[in-house]
Amino acid sequence: MATFELYRRSTIGMCLTETLDDMVQNGTLSPELAFQVLVQFDKSMTEALETKVKSKVTIKPYYAGSFPSSQQYVGHLHTYRFCDNVWTFILQDAMFKNEDAQETVGRVKIVACDSKLLTQ
Amino acid sequence: MADATSPVYINVIEDVINKVRDEFINNGGPGETVLYELQGLWETKMMQAGAICGTMERSSANKLPVPGGPITPVHDLNVPYEGTEEYETPTAEMLFPPTPMQTPMQTPLPGSAQTPLPGNAQTPLPGSVDNSSMYNIPTGSSDYPTPVSDAGGSTDGKAGRPSPFMQPPTWMHQRPPLSVDVNVAYVEGRDEVDRGTSHQALTQDFFMPSGKRKREDFAPKYNNGGFIPQQDGAGDSASEVSQVSQGNDPLGRCDTITTKNKEILARVSRSYLKIPQVDGPTPDPYDDVLSTPNIYNYQGVANEDYNIANTPAPNDLLASTPAVVSQNDVADDDDDDEPLNEDDDDDEDLDDVDQGEELNTQHLVLAQFDKVTRTKSKWKCILKDGIMHINNKDILFNKATGEFDF
Numbered sequence: 001m002a003t004f005e006l007y008r009r010s011t012i013g014m015c016l017t018e019t020l021d022d023m024v025q026n027g028t029l030s031p032e033l034a035f036q037v038l039v040q041f042d043k044s045m046t047e048a049l050e051t052k053v054k055s056k057v058t059i060k061p062y063y064a065g066s067f068p069s070s071q072q073y074v075g076h077l078h079t080y081r082f083c084d085n086v087w088t089f090i091l092q093d094a095m096f097k098n099e100d101a102q103e104t105v106g107r108v109k110i111v112a113c114d115s116k117l118l119t120q
Numbered sequence: 121m122a123d124a125t126s127p128v129y130i131n132v133i134e135d136v137i138n139k140v141r142d143e144f145i146n147n148g149g150p151g152e153t154v155l156y157e158l159q160g161l162w163e164t165k166m167m168q169a170g171a172i173c174g175t176m177e178r179s180s181a182n183k184l185p186v187p188g189g190p191i192t193p194v195h196d197l198n199v200p201y202e203g204t205e206e207y208e209t210p211t212a213e214m215l216f217p218p219t220p221m222q223t224p225m226q227t228p229l230p231g232s233a234q235t236p237l238p239g240n241a242q243t244p245l246p247g248s249v250d251n252s253s254m255y256n257i258p259t260g261s262s263d264y265p266t267p268v269s270d271a272g273g274s275t276d277g278k279a280g281r282p283s284p285f286m287q288p289p290t291w292m293h294q295r296p297p298l299s300v301d302v303n304v305a306y307v308e309g310r311d312e313v314d315r316g317t318s319h320q321a322l323t324q325d326f327f328m329p330s331g332k333r334k335r336e337d338f339a340p341k342y343n344n345g346g347f348i349p350q351q352d353g354a355g356d357s358a359s360e361v362s363q364v365s366q367g368n369d370p371l372g373r374c375d376t377i378t379t380k381n382k383e384i385l386a387r388v389s390r391s392y393l394k395i396p397q398v399d400g401p402t403p404d405p406y407d408d409v410l411s412t413p414n415i416y417n418y419q420g421v422a423n424e425d426y427n428i429a430n431t432p433a434p435n436d437l438l439a440s441t442p443a444v445v446s447q448n449d450v451a452d453d454d455d456d457d458e459p460l461n462e463d464d465d466d467d468e469d470l471d472d473v474d475q476g477e478e479l480n481t482q483h484l485v486l487a488q489f490d491k492v493t494r495t496k497s498k499w500k501c502i503l504k505d506g507i508m509h510i511n512n513k514d515i516l517f518n519k520a521t522g523e524f525d526f
Binding site: 004006007009010011012014015016018019020022023028029030033036037040041043044045046047048049050052053054055056057058059060061076077080082087089091094096098100103105106107108109110111112113114115118 | 124127128129131132133135136139140143144149150154157158161162165166169171483484485486487488489490492499501503504505506507508509510511513514515516517518519520521522523524525526
């Protein structure tokens with residue numbers, strides 16, 4: 001099964017990576033075993049997102065002025081990049097909205113791998 | 121959002137631990153205890169990051185205290201730091217707290233004055249007088265040593281350094297006459313109280329000779345005396361012309377001083393004579409660490425002054441000079457320099473922010489893309505199985521659609 005190392009950059013992945021680094025430096029863990037744990041994390045994280053998460057999110061720019069009628073977008077796509085089957089977007093003034101809540105952020109980076117690579 | 125995310129994260133942790141258990145136990149692995157250590161550390165880090173909630177199924181007892189502990193102390197530490205906005209002053213305050221603790225041990229007299237001293241004494245020194253530069257460096261590093269020296273004996277050659285503690289009391293006592301001048305210079309030069317103290321420190325320098333003669337009589341003078349000897353050594357060699365200088369500024373400033381000893385004034389004046397020479401070179405090379413601290417302090421450029429003042433190494437020659445220059449130049453320099461500094465800081469901050477955001481965007485979305493399309497400037501993307509870290513929250517999504525203009 002193919003996996004992405006993408007999710008290692010998430011909070012949970014970074015915490016695991018730091019933990020493994022500490023344990024390898026302490027000598028309590030071999031680098032090989034630490035790597036195996038990371039690979040297992042890639043699999044488990046991908047599987048959990050597929051099976052445990054049902055939330056849907058919409059990403060849109062939000063209007064700058066207090067009156068939407070002004071139709072002035074502050075939010076926009078600042079940067080787009082497609083390299084090695086990975087899309088990278090940098091959005092300015094984006095609004096993330098799901099069924100529970102919405103968050104607005106001044107600048108956000110989106111890194112997305114090609115989902116078809118996993119199914120192949 | 122964390123409510124929905126936390127169970128998923130816990131599920132992932134357990135899944136990973138369970139699936140690597142064989143690797144840990146078999147084939148000469150480190151054993152199950154190491155596996156649990158891994159899980160414990162991992163969950164602890166997650167809780168510290170706020171990615172998972174406190175309710176853990178297992179081993180939560182051990183982990184809960186850990187995250188709680190580090191977090192609370194962090195807040196405490198942050199509060200004091202934020203309180204001190206000024207660059208130099210905070211450092212001085214930071215350094216001082218330990219000193220007051222030690223100082224009480226030294227002598228009863230300084231003890232009462234000590235608390236006020238640390239704040240006042242150091243600030244004036246760095247900013248105002250050349251000596252201040254001397255003081256600053258020694259004070260920063262020597263804060264701890266100074267108490268020791270005092271305990272051992274103020275008469276020691278290094279007594280001048282301990283003086284920072286002592287000094288504040290001196291100008292406190294002498295304020296009435298000096299205070300008027302100080303305030304004027306102070307207002308013009310800078311709003312900060314520290315600067316005012318620095319001016320006073322200058323006056324102290326004049327007093328210093330008196331301190332030499334009678335260290336024991338006056339505690340504050342003690343310190344001054346300690347400082348003075350160094351300057352005097354250089355100043356004595358300078359010339360006899362000092363008398364003229366005495367008539368000018370020093371007398372007006374140090375009316376009280378005159379009462380003490382004319383000889384002292386003469387010495388001071390000598391130091392002044394030396395000073396002008398020093399000043400000439402100093403203004404030209406701002407780069408020189410030694411010269412810069414003095415100039416900046418007087419000019420009243422707050423930010424740059426602090427940084428420079430700390431860095432520069434102490435110079436004996438410079439110490440005397442700054443006092444004269446400072447008072448004369450302060451008013452003019454302050455107006456010119458302050459606006460420039462403010463602008464510089466703003467620009468730097470903006471640049472840093474922009475670079476930081478582009479290089480490392482704190483708000484991050486990690487996902488897989490099903491489809492990305494563009495029509496003219498309008499982009500649409502369909503993402504799935506993503507982890508978003510936005511506004512310090514972790515949000516998971518099964519599917520996401522985005523529309524934005526380029």
